[in-house]
Amino acid sequence: MEQLTQDFLRTKxxxxxxxxxxxxGIVTAALVRAIERTGFDQKDVVIVSGIGCSSRAAGYLNFNxxxxxxxxxxxFATGLKMxxxxxxxxxxxxxxxxxxxxxxxxxxxxxxxxDLNAIVVNNHIYGMTGGQHSPLTPTGKKATTAxxxxxxxxxxxxxxxxxxxxxxxAKGNAAQPRQLEQLIIRAANHKGFSVVxxxxxxxxxxxxxxxxxxxxxxxxxxxxxxxxxxxxxNMDEAELEDRTIxxxxxxxxAPEYAEAYYRSIGKDIG
Amino acid sequence: xxxTKPVLMQGNExxxxxxxxxxxxxxxGYPITPSTEVAEQMAARLPEIGGVFIxxxxxxxxMAAVIGASIGGMRTLTATSGPGFxxxxxxxxYAIMAEIPCVVVNVQRMGPSTGVPTAPAQGDVMQARWxxxxxxxxxxxxxxxxxxxxxxxxxxxNLSQKLRQPIIVLLDEVIGHMREKVLIPEGKLxxxxxxxxxxxxxxxxxxxxxxxxxVPFGFGHYYHVTGLFHDQYGFPTGxxxxxxxxxxxxxxxxEKYRDEIVLTNYIGHKEPRVAVVAYGCTVRSARAVVKxxxxxxRMPVGLLSLQTVWPFPAEEIEALAKKVDVIIxxxxxxxxxxxEVERYARGEAKVVPLNRYDGEMISPDQxxxxxxxxx
Ligand code: SF4
Numbered sequence: 001m002e003q004l005t006q007d008f009l010r011t012k013x014x015x016x017x018x019x020x021x022x023x024x025g026i027v028t029a030a031l032v033r034a035i036e037r038t039g040f041d042q043k044d045v046v047i048v049s050g051i052g053c054s055s056r057a058a059g060y061l062n063f064n065x066x067x068x069x070x071x072x073x074x075x076f077a078t079g080l081k082m083x084x085x086x087x088x089x090x091x092x093x094x095x096x097x098x099x100x101x102x103x104x105x106x107x108x109x110x111x112x113x114x115d116l117n118a119i120v121v122n123n124h125i126y127g128m129t130g131g132q133h134s135p136l137t138p139t140g141k142k143a144t145t146a147x148x149x150x151x152x153x154x155x156x157x158x159x160x161x162x163x164x165x166x167x168x169x170a171k172g173n174a175a176q177p178r179q180l181e182q183l184i185i186r187a188a189n190h191k192g193f194s195v196v197x198x199x200x201x202x203x204x205x206x207x208x209x210x211x212x213x214x215x216x217x218x219x220x221x222x223x224x225x226x227x228x229x230x231x232x233x234n235m236d237e238a239e240l241e242d243r244t245i246x247x248x249x250x251x252x253x254a255p256e257y258a259e260a261y262y263r264s265i266g267k268d269i270g
Numbered sequence: 271x272x273x274t275k276p277v278l279m280q281g282n283e284x285x286x287x288x289x290x291x292x293x294x295x296x297x298x299g300y301p302i303t304p305s306t307e308v309a310e311q312m313a314a315r316l317p318e319i320g321g322v323f324i325x326x327x328x329x330x331x332x333m334a335a336v337i338g339a340s341i342g343g344m345r346t347l348t349a350t351s352g353p354g355f356x357x358x359x360x361x362x363x364y365a366i367m368a369e370i371p372c373v374v375v376n377v378q379r380m381g382p383s384t385g386v387p388t389a390p391a392q393g394d395v396m397q398a399r400w401x402x403x404x405x406x407x408x409x410x411x412x413x414x415x416x417x418x419x420x421x422x423x424x425x426x427x428n429l430s431q432k433l434r435q436p437i438i439v440l441l442d443e444v445i446g447h448m449r450e451k452v453l454i455p456e457g458k459l460x461x462x463x464x465x466x467x468x469x470x471x472x473x474x475x476x477x478x479x480x481x482x483x484x485v486p487f488g489f490g491h492y493y494h495v496t497g498l499f500h501d502q503y504g505f506p507t508g509x510x511x512x513x514x515x516x517x518x519x520x521x522x523x524x525e526k527y528r529d530e531i532v533l534t535n536y537i538g539h540k541e542p543r544v545a546v547v548a549y550g551c552t553v554r555s556a557r558a559v560v561k562x563x564x565x566x567x568r569m570p571v572g573l574l575s576l577q578t579v580w581p582f583p584a585e586e587i588e589a590l591a592k593k594v595d596v597i598i599x600x601x602x603x604x605x606x607x608x609x610e611v612e613r614y615a616r617g618e619a620k621v622v623p624l625n626r627y628d629g630e631m632i633s634p635d636q637x638x639x640x641x642x643x644x645x
Contacts, residue, residue, distance in 0.1 A: 013505060043490040048338075059494055059505060064487035066341060067496035067506075068334065069364050075331035079338025079346075080487065082322045083296055087342070087488050105334075108327035261324075265317040 021215025023174035023200030034184035052094035054121035071101030110164035123202035131205035286311035288423035295321035343486030363402030389629030390443035414553035444551035538572025
């Protein structure tokens with residue numbers, strides 16, 4: 001794999017705090033490469049993040065970076081985007097951060113279709129606090145707060161986003177970083193609220209308790225289960241059982257909020 | 271002072287008008303009685319002047335959006351009341367920690383909980399001081415008239431920018447909803463910040479030497495903003511000396527500018543024996559009593575009104591206590607700021623609380639009766 005652009009990394013802040021085998025580094029690298037490929041001006045890019053392991057990525061990236069409060073990253077980002085619509089915002093959140101405590105902001109950002117790029121790093125668990133179940137933990141999987149396996153069903157995050165009004169949704173994973181990079185580029189170039197759900201292994205707080213093996217095993221399984229949207233289109237439900245469909249799941253056209261607002265007050269930010 | 275014209279307006283409207291005059295161009299809020307008129311004014315006026323109004327999905331989001339917009343370089347305001355003020359506390363603490371300017375208006379209503387939404391109270395004085403967790407500095411202004419609502423909001427916006435410190439304007443339902451004449455200046459009362467052009471290439475957003483200007487995002491100065499303890503560049507640190515130094519620094523900036531922050535006003539006898547210390551709408555009843563007792567009857571009575579309740583005007587109370595025998599502290603709560611008055615009176619004067627918490631204002635008669643008891 002080629003070198004990452006050093007300009008976009010705060011190399012002095014490395015090594016990072018993540019555990020060995022954690023997928024956060026892979027997802028972060030895909031994000032950096034994607035930003036580079038978009039050709040966006042470095043000074044226009046802002047990274048906003050919430051609270052959790054993956055949200056620490058903001059500190060390692062050499063842009064204007066905003067590490068917010070738990071669950072609130074999208075609400076901070078909404079204010080910033082409305083104040084400065086020319087900026088390109090990438091909002092990194094974990095699964096619990098985004099869909100539990102931040103669920104309200106998530107659906108309302110989607111409803112407004114505001115031009116933010118939500119990168120949801122889904123490791124199915126609260127990692128930083130040591131392994132509690134989240135709304136994206138699959139039913140039956142174990143967590144410190146669900147020692148016998150969680151009874152709760154999980155959200156389908158992208159269906160939730162689309163139902164709420166998001167106009168772009170894609171799913172990728174840390175085992176296929178090239179594809180993930182492409183999906184982030186597509187999201188970045190899409191005008192409106194974009195969600196990229198990136199599956200990522202947390203061998204420490206999730207894998208171990210659920211006997212999923214080490215990082216390599218988790219990545220291998222992730223890759224094996226993954227199937228592209230195109231191939232999945234020709235398969236029936238039985239064949240798709242236990243597979244994750246990867247790629248751009250939806251890309252719709254609808255008015256974007258910041259642009260609509262500024263147009264309503266007589267300013268063209270096009 | 272620029273030319274002025276008299277306008278009849280409500281306290282909440284005055285707050286919105288003051289904010290706009292001081293350069294506020296971004297408002298995020300959530301509907302709540304009795305503060306809604308602030309949002310309605312902003313929704314009507316901001317689009318006309320190129321500003322942004324956004325109604326967020328909840329109180330937490332509106333506090334977050336305000337901080338986000340401030341980082342983008344806009345002057346920002348949000349308004350709420352008790353229950354919403356409770357919800358804003360976490361992000362308010364974030365703004366204090368990350369030193370992001372913003373103004374939060376809390377039009378107090380009767381609590382706790384949903385309480386009596388339309389009844390006045392002054393029950394949030396201690397929450398305004400200590401509502402968010404951890405040791406933190408805070409500035410709280412408390413207008414006693416529509417005029418003060420206008421000018422203290424302007425002061426709050428400008429000072430918030432200068433100090434990179436969130437400021438709370440603690441209105442109450444009485445001032446928020448009352449109509450009075452205000453002299454509105456023709457010109458702007460906006461204090462400009464130092465220009466972003468002179469920013470050194472080695473920009474330290476949290477410079478230890480003082481208050482660095484906040485260079486908005488998007489201008490090529492790549493710093494980090496976090497609610498974690500951070501170094502001069504904004505990067506997280508858990509190093510004990512740096513943590514201690516950072517906490518000291520955010521407190522020191524308020525001490526350094528105390529004279530601009532702590533606003534009080536004394537009226538009455540030069541050598542009073544009994545003084546009233548009041549803030550917010552209670553000042554109005556107290557003023558009526560002192561005017562009559564002193565101006566008409568030359569009695570040794572005075573009123574110290576506090577436009578700033580936090581940081582607490584400790585020096586002013588200490589000086590007053592040395593002069594008088596008794597300090598009466600009327601409050602529309604069960605006794606909140608009276609504890610601070612007592613602390614800084616340092617036993618030099620007897621401090622007498624006068625409380626009312628039935629959702630009604632403290633009347634001049636109540637204060638007059640208490641004053642009479644000690645003369
Ligand atoms: S706890 Fe899990 S998510 Fe957090 S750094 Fe470790 S491996 Fe990564």
